[in-house]
Amino acid sequence: MESSILIVLVAMLGGAIRVSTPFMFVALGECLTEKSGRVNLGLEGTLVLGAMTAFAISYHTNSPWLGVLAAGLSGCVLGAMHGSICSLPRVNDVAVGIAMMLFGVGVAFFFGKPYIQPVAPHLNSIPFGFWSDSPNLKSALQINPLFFVGIAAAFALAWALRNTRWGLVVRTVGDSAAAARAMGVSVNGVRLMTTTIGGFFAGVGGAFLSLSYPGSWNQGLSSGQGLMAVALVIFARWSPLRCVGAALLFGAAGAIGPSLQSIGVTQGYYFFNAAPYILTLVIMIATSSAKHSAADMPGELSMAK
Amino acid sequence: MSDAPLAQSAPRAVVPAAAQIGSSRWRSDAEYVVIPVLAIAASFLLFAVFLLAIGKSPVEFVSLVWRGGFGGAFSLQNTLQRSSPLIMTALTVAIPARIGLIIIGGEGALVLGGFVAAALAVPLIGVVPPMPTLILMAFVAMIAGGVWIGLCGFLRYARGVNETISSLLLTYIGIAIMNFFVEGPLRDISNPNKPSTKPLPDSYMIGSMPGTSVHWGFFFGVVLCVALYLLMSRTTFGFAARVTGGNFRAALAQGLPVGRLIVACTMIAGACAGLAGFFEVAAIQGRANASLAAGYGFTGILVAFLARQNPLVIPPVAIMFGGIVAAGGLVQRRMGLPDATVQVLEGLIFVVLLTSETLYGRFSIFKPKGR
Numbered sequence: 001m002e003s004s005i006l007i008v009l010v011a012m013l014g015g016a017i018r019v020s021t022p023f024m025f026v027a028l029g030e031c032l033t034e035k036s037g038r039v040n041l042g043l044e045g046t047l048v049l050g051a052m053t054a055f056a057i058s059y060h061t062n063s064p065w066l067g068v069l070a071a072g073l074s075g076c077v078l079g080a081m082h083g084s085i086c087s088l089p090r091v092n093d094v095a096v097g098i099a100m101m102l103f104g105v106g107v108a109f110f111f112g113k114p115y116i117q118p119v120a121p122h123l124n125s126i127p128f129g130f131w132s133d134s135p136n137l138k139s140a141l142q143i144n145p146l147f148f149v150g151i152a153a154a155f156a157l158a159w160a161l162r163n164t165r166w167g168l169v170v171r172t173v174g175d176s177a178a179a180a181r182a183m184g185v186s187v188n189g190v191r192l193m194t195t196t197i198g199g200f201f202a203g204v205g206g207a208f209l210s211l212s213y214p215g216s217w218n219q220g221l222s223s224g225q226g227l228m229a230v231a232l233v234i235f236a237r238w239s240p241l242r243c244v245g246a247a248l249l250f251g252a253a254g255a256i257g258p259s260l261q262s263i264g265v266t267q268g269y270y271f272f273n274a275a276p277y278i279l280t281l282v283i284m285i286a287t288s289s290a291k292h293s294a295a296d297m298p299g300e301l302s303m304a305k
Numbered sequence: 306m307s308d309a310p311l312a313q314s315a316p317r318a319v320v321p322a323a324a325q326i327g328s329s330r331w332r333s334d335a336e337y338v339v340i341p342v343l344a345i346a347a348s349f350l351l352f353a354v355f356l357l358a359i360g361k362s363p364v365e366f367v368s369l370v371w372r373g374g375f376g377g378a379f380s381l382q383n384t385l386q387r388s389s390p391l392i393m394t395a396l397t398v399a400i401p402a403r404i405g406l407i408i409i410g411g412e413g414a415l416v417l418g419g420f421v422a423a424a425l426a427v428p429l430i431g432v433v434p435p436m437p438t439l440i441l442m443a444f445v446a447m448i449a450g451g452v453w454i455g456l457c458g459f460l461r462y463a464r465g466v467n468e469t470i471s472s473l474l475l476t477y478i479g480i481a482i483m484n485f486f487v488e489g490p491l492r493d494i495s496n497p498n499k500p501s502t503k504p505l506p507d508s509y510m511i512g513s514m515p516g517t518s519v520h521w522g523f524f525f526g527v528v529l530c531v532a533l534y535l536l537m538s539r540t541t542f543g544f545a546a547r548v549t550g551g552n553f554r555a556a557l558a559q560g561l562p563v564g565r566l567i568v569a570c571t572m573i574a575g576a577c578a579g580l581a582g583f584f585e586v587a588a589i590q591g592r593a594n595a596s597l598a599a600g601y602g603f604t605g606i607l608v609a610f611l612a613r614q615n616p617l618v619i620p621p622v623a624i625m626f627g628g629i630v631a632a633g634g635l636v637q638r639r640m641g642l643p644d645a646t647v648q649v650l651e652g653l654i655f656v657v658l659l660t661s662e663t664l665y666g667r668f669s670i671f672k673p674k675g676r
Binding site: 098102103104110223228231271273274278288 | 463466475485655658659
């Protein structure tokens with residue numbers, strides 16, 4: 001009994017690291033976009049398109065890292081689309097996000113059809129469990145390099161937002177567009193840039209979905225991770241570093257079902273699969289308030305959290 | 306914004322302008338017809354360029370959509386059949402839009418409604434005659450859908466939880482609930498192919514409207530549209546809801562029961578999607594399984610936005626998309642295009658349509674004279 005609890009915990013640790021990576025990238029991208037005062041709900045579509053692009057490019061060029069880059073660029077394209085459409089007057093960013101989500105998923109499924117069967121070279125994980133004899137721990141500590149890229153990106157983003165002129169401009173645009181205009185900053189220009197970079201992050205997150213072990217592309221690859229990441233940013237109160245912690249928590253929740261399956265508990269598999277959605281909802285209920293807006297929320301966000 | 310979370314999120318463009326006065330009304334109304342039509346034309350043009358770029362013929366595509374969706378009695382009836390869930394899930398978006406909420410979880414309410422209806426039928430078959438069984442099934446489906454979407458409205462009002470995100474999360478949860486029961490406790494073990502609930506016998510299925518092969522869901526969908534139009538634009542309830550959607554603070558200051566209005570609107574919206582699920586089960590599938598999540602709830606979002614959240618405009622728009630969806634199979638077979646082609650087209654129309662919001666008020670031809 002005790003050993004099976006240990007197996008579940010170790011599997012959850014490994015799962016948390018594995019499942020959290022796409023959450024982390026999407027959340028970092030959305031965090032940057034929202035810091036500038038705009039919401040991009042379309043990152044679910046970006047995530048799926050990124051996964052498809054990464055897989056296709058890796059398949060054709062035999063280089064998974066080129067695939068990661070291509071996924072990021074495809075995310076840039078969708079992000080730039082969202083950013084430029086929302087620059088027009090009277091256009092609602094939340095609604096455009098929903099449209100971009102449907103559009104991105106549609107395009108990914110359209111071009112992804114021929115890639116459902118083949119196998120593409122995937123990103124090799126780094127075996128951090130070499131010191132241990134336990135096969136469970138060894139497999140849990142097979143960590144994908146993108147996980148570390150994500151953590152490094154979180155630190156870089158947190159530093160840049162806090163300490164650079166660029167970060168100050170982004171935060172000003174997000175807190176008060178009028179103040180930014182008075183500074184002579186192009187508000188729409190900054191938001192276009194943050195949405196495009198945010199799209200890049202989400203695209204890279206998608207690359208993880210299709211290129212991490214075992215590496216395959218199919219239409220069920222993402223089911224709402226992109227959208228949950230938006231909720232995660234609220235939970236992380238718009239801090240890139242807290243986004244990493246929140247992503248790990250979500251990853252652990254997502255790993256409950258498969259972990260229990262590894263010791264033969266299959267009862268209620270579908271309920272455990274729904275755990276991340278339920279957790280997201282519970283967290284949103286716990287952290288939102290009808291009376292006042294969330295702490296640290298960028299003042300220009302159109303979407304009341 | 307602290308005490309007015311709802312007003313903040315209410316997109317101006319979603320709520321149609323208040324009634325215009327005088328004889329020049331048709332001029333400004335024309336704007337709401339011309340611009341969406343232009344947007345559809347522009348997206349078809351973009352889609353044609355896309356097809357040309359991948360070496361397919363746009364002319365063939367259009368003629369196939371016409372043949373598969375509208376040319377001939379069979380395809381037309383198929384189209385009407387498919388537009389029925391689109392009408393109802395579009396109402397799931399349109400009614401909350403009036404009160405300033407963007408709900409995108411119609412898919413979940415449809416799946417849950419259909420599942421609950423099918424599950425309720427299992428013990429009743431053979432015990433209760435068909436008619437009362439069907440009425441009961443429809444009733445619980447509407448309750449289930451209503452509670453599901455009503456929860457989003459309640460959480461929005463009571464806790465400030467963003468309803469767009471919560472409704473989509475609840476969609477995934479709803480589908481998981483159905484999968485759990487369909488693959489577990491309620492699985493029909495005599496059907497090894499696809500996990501489903503026990504099927505309804507033919508005598509318990511809803512028939513088609515006289516002289517057609519279209520089931521009654523289409524009729525009820527249109528009736529619902531008219532009834533909800535009247536509710537939202539001709540009653541005190543609807544007026545109060547629109548005031549709340551237009552200016553949350555003003556509604557509060559007027560002493561309107563804002564919370565109850567929001568929950569009522571979202572429950573009505575969810576009940577529509579639940580009813581769509583009931584008709585999918587009782588008129589088409591005969592059982593609840595994964596085919597219920599066929600994406601009608603998502604296409605319904607687009608239908609509602611294209612109809613500018615006006616219930617009376619929903620049926621024609623839904624028929625148009627029902628035709629495109631119905632022709633999907635034909636397009637797929639004849640042109641060798643993936644089944645996601647329709648999704649790309651829908652996404653494109655949606656993006657272009659929202660972009661066209663920026664055009665309102667830009668053309669002087671639509672301005673009423675003397676103002």
